[in-house]
Amino acid sequence: MRSLLTLMLLCLTCLPRAWAQSMLPDLGDASSNVLSPQMERRIGESIARDIRQRDPDYVDDPELSEYLTSLGGKLTSASRDIRSDFEFFAIRDPSINAFALPGGFIGVNTGLITAADTESEIASVLAHEISHVTQRHIARQFGQQQQAQLPTMVAMVAAIIAARSRPDLASGAAMAAQGSAIASQLGYSRDFEREADRIGFQTMTSAGFDPRGMSAFFEKLQRTHRIMDDGSAPGYLRTHPLTLERISEAQNRAQTAGYRQHVDSLEFHLLRAKLRAQSGDSRDAVNYFRAVVRDGRYANEAAARYGLVSALFRNKELPQAQAEFNLLRALAPRSPMIETLSARLLAASGDSVGALAQLRQGLQRFPYSRALSYALTQTLMDAGRVTEGMAMITEQIRLYPRDPQLLALRARGFAMQGKRLLQHQTLAEYQVLQGNLALAVEQLQLAQTAGDGDFYELSVVDARLKQLRALLAAEMKQRRDSR
DSSP: OOOHHHHHHHHHHTSOHHHHHHHSOOTTOGGGSSOOHHHHHHHHHHHHHHHHHHOTTBOOOHHHHHHHHHHHHHHHHHOSOOOSOOEEEEEOOSSOOEEEETTTEEEEEHHHHHHOSSHHHHHHHHHHHHHHHHTTHHHHHHHTTTTSOHHHHHHHHHHHHHHHHOGGGHHHHHHHTTTHHHHTTSSOOHHHHHHHHHHHHHHHHHTTOOTHHHHHHHHHHHHHHHHOTTOOOOHHHHHSOOOHHHHHHHHHHHHHHOOOOOOOOHHHHHHHHHHHHHSSOHHHHHHHHHHHHHHTOOSOHHHHHHHHHHHHHHTTOHHHHHHHHHHHHHTOOOOHHHHHHHHHHHHHTTOHHHHHHHHHHHHHHOTTOHHHHHHHHHHHHHTTOHHHHHHHHHHHHHHOTTOHHHHHHHHHHHHHHTOHHHHHHHHHHHHHHTTOHHHHHHHHHHHHTSSOOOHHHHHHHHHHHHHHHHHHHHHHHHHHHHO
16 A cells, blocks of 8 residues: 555655745745745645545545535634635544645544544544644744755655654654654644644634534543553544643633534534444444444434445445335435435436436435535436436536546546547546646547547647647656756
């Protein structure tokens, strides 16, 4: 399995010299002692792109992405210091952890979601990580190393980021960066951690979450650490060391703020159940949820039954899954996730018409659910109803023109229609969004030779190809100059 650390080191050390040098502070200008916000964003985009493309633990789940984006959006809307867009994504990892990349990219381990008892606990972690970004803690740490050589400084950024995401690999990053100069920078300073706690608390409470969420999360981590036999600590403790002072401050803030009830969303409970149903052995997952439902050991009955249906479906027990789903439906919860699960069951049983009807009804109730839109489009394609699927995609792309998944679906539709030029042209734009200019150029060259385009379509392809070739040539020149 390829580690995130490897990807980050590759990403950062292959930066063009002109770009890498621009990361260095100007020693004669005190106002330039940190990375610029624009450079932070470019670094974060590059690392996040590598994670999406190459890391096998990246979770490509529209429902989970939609939830994290929604939860993160509530927090960023309540923050006073937002200067750029934020992107939230998940990593399939059972450890309790989250991490911030430069420029507003927040990674969340699935273990954090399944371990949280309340939505406010997750919100407290995300608010803390958002604060690391808004207060530019990575850039400020980077600026403190202004006398270091360029390779060491670049490796330091990689090491700090690795500590956020995979603390067990941080020591390797430090060695790669020549040891002691980097080891002391793997974690945020105490002042930065306290600042992120304070501002994160303000953010989460302003967004309407329970003020006790942060202190409850800290206390849970400490209890977990004390009872672990091997002496190891949860990932979050290693990347964000908890002192008694930090825990006490979180408790005092919660008491001062007073009690505020926050009703956890149904999606929070459903996603926790979904992630648990997807982890480990499928039969073990079925047995776990059967016991939970039988004994009534759940915070939300609908979520427990959702987890059981998902585990049965994963274990290919379709009749039992459908029977359990009927009990779930009787609880009458309203959620896009339940509509999608219903459609999956129908499609798996061969009822594509019923699955399409279910998804259409779901979209009428939840017209802004992108997960439902993806599911409906894919089901239409699978059923051979390409024209209807393409009409849906066209409508969605007007709303979300930079959505890679929509472009991939559109390319599939053109392929099914035999429109090769449009297929390759769409795949080129998909590769552009993924940051692969060379592959985008290849796709446009295939579009040129497809043989089924008219004069106007070929002219558009030619113009775009010329543009992308120029961008690729500039990128390759920068790489050569950096050697």
